[in-house]
Amino acid sequence: MGRYVVRRLLQMIPVFIGATLLIFLMVNVMGDPIAGLCGDRQCDPATAAQLKKEFGLDKPVWQQYLTYMGNVFTGDFGTAFNGQKVTELMSTAFPVTIRLTIVAILFEIVIGITLGVVTGLRRGKPVDTSVLMLTLVVISVPTFVTGLLLQLLLGVEWGWIKPSVSSDATFSELIVPGLVLASVSLAYVTRLTRTSIAENRRSDYVRTAVAKGLPRRRVITRHLLRNSLIPVVTFIGTDIGALMGGAIVTERIFNIHGVGYQLYQGILRQNTQTVVGFVTVLVLVFLVANLLVDLLYAVLDPRIRYA
């Protein structure tokens, strides 16, 4: 187990370097950050040169990247051009997005797996067909349309929720945005669980459990579900990173000041340090979530052993 974790951690290094380098290059293509700093007016060339020197932008890209990464590992994510520390922005933005992601994941787990189990056990019945059709519809409507419509109906027309989230972004305010963020993944989780349950239902160990006279509830929860959850757990694990990065759209609709909002602002203002800093953390979250998922396999399926 220990050796496996070490090997996986070592494998993460090139991926981490590659992803951050890629985003660093992409952001550098984005254009001249100094021009963004001066706003609509033309920059005074002398000031621009001075600022470039101050932020180290006169050096070649690879050198900038190395300096940046060196700083990151000492906990310094740099300064946004408005003088605020990027770490400060993160400390306000990440808790909000993490809360939003938790709500979304809970929706995926609770609703997605429940619907998946119900439909998987009743394959071909009307419940199954209608839920399947519903998942297809949810998948085909883009998230921002779902979000706008839910905001219009629940927030404006019926007044059940506030159409935009306050700066506190408490859990109760994030229920509908979380559902919107989760919607597409929710549909995938349902379909995945359904397939997995339907496949394992006919397996020998389920027949044995039934033959032993175990109650139906126990057969489903302890035997069937536990074995069927492996692909679902994989999906949810890889989804954590996607949810946090994909929150850009949801956060924009509901005016939530989280990671997506900061990233969007950073990109609009060509604020290199903010964008790279946030993406670096997101990539780390993605990699760690994937590792945790692989370790969870051993818990779910005792046959899997990591040497």
Next chain:
Amino acid sequence: MPEPQEPEGAIAGTGMGGAMDLAVSEANTLEKGPGPAGGPQGKPRSLWSDAWRDLRRNPVFIISGLVILFLVVISLWPSLIASGNPLKCDLAKAQEGSQPGHPFGFDGQGCDVYTRTVYGARTSVTVGVCATLGVAILGSVLGGLAGFFGGFWDSILSRITDVFFAIPVVLGGLVLLSVVTSNTVWPVIGFMVLLGWPQISRIARGSVITAKQNDYVHAAKALGASNSRQLLRHIAPNAVAPVIVVATIALGTYIALEATLSYLGVGLKPPTVSWGIDISAASAYIRQAPHMLLWPAGALALTVLAFIMLGDAVRDALDPKLR
């Protein structure tokens, strides 16, 4: 359910291999294609003709196929069903609802929503088809080569794929496309190909690795078939099915992605007529005039749905495990 078939028959039918006609004289009869359906001993048919037989009877395939056919026709000749000009607008009529001759009403600029929705199909279909073709070609060539040759370049490619998987797509789109000023569809397509190929390459790699372990590939190799012959004649026809399935479903998601990027303000730009642009413009007026959003959004959702259902149907037909 089609009658059970010999797996070897399926291989000989699609493989059409040089090794086969030397090794097995019966291969001649096998290569004559599908036998009469439901014959007493059931002549072996290829995976593809079997899948086609399944698909023809599948209502999901027929419906989604018809929807897609309709979309392709109206994106080639939009004037067939919409006589107006999508760029001819009358501000006096802005946000007005349905009227005779204008069934979907008018948008914020007073353009006819019906005409714009019909003309928007062309953009979405172009983006979807071009991006999918690009992704499928690049992904299957790189993934296929990596899977076939293995070794150093394979590990490099796998790590590169991991890197691309770690970057959220919408985020990459925002960063890369925020500098683009061109108002054609090509930057958006280019971006989708750039960030989309690893998905296909991973699948192509896996299915090539599975296919190259088959006996007929070893046989071809033993008979001195070159690498390119093994790859093109023996492996590719038997490894392409998963790629086709994933690419069909991806086509729908690319169309949705274009709309999302346009909503964020970095996708397509006017005067291009696209569902994404129209939905995005309408989202500001969603309270006063929801019809402006519902029609293009409905068309978009229907299109994406059709491609996903087509992909599902093709997968069911091509997956022998489900038979």
